[in-house]
Amino acid sequence: MAPFDDTQPDAQDAVIRVRGLVTRFGPQVVHDGLDLDVRRGEVLGVVGGSGTGKSVLLKEILGLIRPADGRIELLGRDTADLPEAERVALQARTGVLFQNGALFSSMTVAQNVMVPLREHTDLPAALAAEIARVKIAMSGLPPNAGAKFPSELSGGMIKRAGLARALALDPDILFLDEPTAGLDPIGAAAFDQLIRNLQRSLGLTVFMVTHDLDSLTSICDRIAVLVDKKIRVGTLEEHLRDSHPWIHDYFHGPRGRAARHAES
C-alpha cells in the first residue's frame, strides 16, 4: 500500500480537485480512478513514464479532452457542463504554457501577449500595450523582444514569451507542459528560478508536467507521480521512501541522485 493516500478530502484549500478520473483511448485505459488535489499557492510537479498520461491529465483539467468518467473541479467549479460564460470566465483565471510555446506565428510577441487582454478585458489599447510590456519584461525578455515575431526567437525566448502570454491576465493557476524541455541547463535553471519568482510575486498555483529532475528538486513543493493508472502525491522525501519499483528507480536512479546532490 502506498505510504500516503490522497483520496481523502484535502484539509487545505484545493484549487484543482480531481476525483475518480477515468481516461480511455479505445481499449487502452490510461487513468483508472485517479484522485488529485492541488493546493492553493503550491508548485506541483507531475511526473510519470512515457504514455502514463501526464499531458492527457493536463488537457483534461483544461477541458481540452473529455474524460470517460470522474469529476474535475477547477477553482471550486465542476468543469463538466459549465455554461459558456462561466467556462470563459474560468479560462481567464488559468494560464497555460504549451510545450513549444504555441505562440501565434502571425503576430509579434507583444500582440501575442495582448490577445487575452483584448479578449477578456476592456482596457484602453495604450494601457494593454503597457501591461504587455510589463509582462514581457517580467518574463525575462529584453525590451526589444516585444516587436519580434516568434520565428525570430530562440527556443528559450519562445518559452518566455509563451509564459508572458499565459500570465497576461494574472491567472490563479499556471499550467506548464514540460517548461524546461529543450532548454540548455543554464537556461533551464534560469527558467525554473523565473517560475519560482513569478509564483511568489503573483501568488500563483503552478501545475507543472515535467521530466526535469532538477526542476522537481529545486522548485516543486510537492511531486505527483503517475503510476499504475493512478497518482501518488508527496514531497520529495516521501517519494524517496516509496518502495514502488518505478518511483524507486526514478528518484534513486543516477540522474535522480545527481539532481538531489546538486540541490543539497
Added chain:
Amino acid sequence: MARERAWLESSRAGDGEWRLTALGHWDLKAAGDLSGTLDRFALDGGGAVSLDLSRLDAMDTVGAYLLSTLSDRLKAAGHGVDLSAIRPEHAALFDAVREVGPPPVERAETHHPILDMLERTGRTAVDGLREGRDLLSFLGLITITFGRLIVNPRRLRFRSVMFHIEQTGLNALPILGLLSFLIGVVLAFQGADQLRRFGAELFVVNLLGVSILREIGILMTAIIVAGRSGSAFTAQIGTMKVNQEVDAISTLGLDVVELLVVPRALALMITLPLLAFYADIMGLFGGAVMSYATLDITFGQFIRQLHGAVTLPHFVVGLVKAPVFALVIAMVGCYEGLKVSGSAESVGTLTTKSVVESIFLVIVLDAVFSVLFSFLRL
C-alpha cells in the same frame, strides 16, 4: 459617490504632507476606470507624499503597474514619494513591476508618403527580379539533377513518381472533366449565337476545334493543375520544412531536389499532357452536346466537320506546351515550398504565392508560344 472597485483617498496633514491611501481591488477589472482617473490625477502644491498601499484588498500586476506609474508621475512633479507602507504579500509583486521600469524612448521616424511609395515600388521590383533569377537557377538545379538521373536512372524514386502521378493526374480527372465539358458547352452556345447571324452555324465546330485544341484545353488544364497540385506541392514541402524533415533529408546525405522535386516534376510532366488530351476530348464533347441540342448538328456531322477543320498541327501545338507548363508549375510549387521558414503562416503565404506565380508564368509562356508558332507558321 458610489463605491468603485478601487479608489484613492487623499488627505493633507498639518505639516503639508500628502497622504494617499489606495483602497479596494486594484486589479484588471478596475484598471480601465482607474487608468483614466489616474491620468488626470494631480496634487495641488508641493510637499512630500506618502502612498499607503497597506489597506488594499487586492493587487495584481496591472494594479501594481498603475500604482508604480502614479508614484513615478508624482516624483516627476517634484513630490517626494514614500512607498514604505505596503503589505509583504504585495511587496514582491510591486517590486517586480517597478524593476521593469519605464518604456524605452523610441526615436520617432519621419516618413514621407511619396518616398515610402517609391521605396516600396523599388523593393517590389528588385524582389521580383531576384525571384526570377532564383527561379532560373532553381531550374538549372532541376536540370542538372535530371541529367544525373538520366545517367544513373536507378536513383530515380519510381514509387514516388507513381504516387504523384496518381495524386496529380488520376485524382484530377473528375473536376477537370466537368470543367472542360462546361467550357465546351459555353463556347458552343456563345459561338452559335454569333455565327447564326451569318447562317454559318456549322462553323461552330471549327471554332470549337481550333480554340479548344490549340489554347483552351491546355490552358484550363494548366490553371486547374496549378491550383490543385502546385499548391499541394508547396504545402507538402513547406510543412516538411517546418517539421525539419527537409533538414533531416540533407543530413542523411540525400539530395532534396532528387528526392522531393524531381519526382513531382517528372510526374507532372507525364500527367499534364495526358490531362490536356483528356480536357480536349471533354471540351469537344461538351461542344458537340450543345451543338446537337441547340443547332441540331448530329455527332456524325460534328465529327465530319471537325475532320475538315482541324489538322494534326492544331492538336500538336496544344499538347507540346503541356510538358513545359508542367515543369513550370512543379518548379514554382517546389521552389516556394522550399522557401518556407519556420512558421505556419509562411506556408500559407507561400502557397498563395506559388499558385499566383505559376498561373502567371503559364499565361506568359502561352503568349510566348503563340508568338513562336506564328513565326513558325503553325
